[in-house]
Amino acid sequence: DGGITQSPKYLFRKEGQNVTLSCEQNLNHDAMYWYRQDPGQGLRLIYYSQIVNDFQKGDIAEGYSVSREKKESFPLTVTSAQKNPTAFYLCASATASGTKAYEQYFGPGTRLTVT
Amino acid sequence: GQQLNQSPQSMFIQEGEDVSMNCTSSSIFNTWLWYKQEPGEGPVLLIALYKAGELTSNGRLTAQFGITRKDSFLNISASIPSDVGIYFCAGRLSGNNRLAFGKGNQVVVIP
Numbered sequence: 001d002g003g004i005t006q007s008p009k010y011l012f013r014k015e016g017q018n019v020t021l022s023c024e025q026n027l028n029h030d031a032m033y034w035y036r037q038d039p040g041q042g043l044r045l046i047y048y049s050q051i052v053n054d055f056q057k058g059d060i061a062e063g064y065s066v067s068r069e070k071k072e073s074f075p076l077t078v079t080s081a082q083k084n085p086t087a088f089y090l091c092a093s094a095t096a097s098g099t100k101a102y103e104q105y106f107g108p109g110t111r112l113t114v115t
Numbered sequence: 116g117q118q119l120n121q122s123p124q125s126m127f128i129q130e131g132e133d134v135s136m137n138c139t140s141s142s143i144f145n146t147w148l149w150y151k152q153e154p155g156e157g158p159v160l161l162i163a164l165y166k167a168g169e170l171t172s173n174g175r176l177t178a179q180f181g182i183t184r185k186d187s188f189l190n191i192s193a194s195i196p197s198d199v200g201i202y203f204c205a206g207r208l209s210g211n212n213r214l215a216f217g218k219g220n221q222v223v224v225i226p
Contacts, residue, residue: 004157031212042118042203042216043158050212058213090157099165102146102207104214106157 003027004107006091011112013085021076021110023091030096032074033104036060037088046089049074050096078112085114119204121217128194129225136220138204139186146207147187148214149178153200161202162189194224 004025013019023032031050035043045058049068063082068074074093078085088111092104120139128134138147146165150158162173164180164187171178177190187206191198201219208215 006157040124040218042218045213048213092157096212100163102212102214103148103160103163104205105160106150109155109157111155 004091004093004105006089006107006110009108009110011110013112013114015114016080017114018077018079019085019112019114021078021089021091021112023074023076023107024072025091025093025107026072027093027105028071029093029105030071031094031101032068033092033094034058034064034066034074034076035090035092037090037109043090046076078114085112087112119206119215119217121204121220123220124218125221125223127223127225130194130196132194133190133192134194134198134222135188135190136202136222137186137188138206138217140206140215141185142208143184144187144206145184145209147178147180148205148207149176149187149189150203150205151200152203152219158203191222194222196224196226198222199224 007022033048034046044060047066049055065077090109091107094104148163149161152158162178167184169180175192179188203219204217205214
């Protein structure tokens with residue numbers, strides 16, 4: 001069964017701690033994305049990667065970091081520098097070329113609560 | 116980043132009714148996508164549109180790529196309770212490999 005998995009579904013952390021959110025896909029997609037979703041807001045792009053070992057900042061990258069060491073995996077670290085980290089985090093992937101290159105498929109999300 | 120305009124924010128409809136929503140922008144888009152998100156879950160891709168004027172259906176859902184390429188429309192016919200959710204539009208600008216998203220329309224179906 002092909003798809004995108006994010007774990008864990010719920011994550012709780014104390015303020016000042018770094019936390020890493022997992023995102024894995026077995027769709028053989030080249031491109032992967034991290035979004036943040038807050039109530040009443042659309043999806044805001046944090047980071048994206050079009051190819052292994054390369055990634056670009058999105059609109060709200062401050063306080064976050066990513067790595068792309070494998071095609072299947074794109075973990076997101078929420079650092080203590082992120083001022084307001086409590087949110088719903090969504091990972092997505094897409095093929096990087098062809099007509100369907102921009103059809104992003106989303107994982108189930110991770111709800112992070114920092115207190 | 117580029118924002119798309121979706122209104123109204125919430126729609127309350129009777130079961131069996133049709134519902135239409137639109138997504139507009141001041142910019143020209145090459146691709147329009149429509150997603151549905153249920154509470155606590157990730158968005159699910161419903162329909163993708165690639166050409167101006169294109170009309171595509173997925174079951175009771177029909178979406179259109181506006182002729183001006185600055186808007187797109189989604190129609191749900193004969194609504195049922197499981198249509199409840201937030202419907203997002205997304206668009207891609209020419210030469211850009213990112214998507215811009217609307218803030219979503221919350222659809223509530225009243226039995």
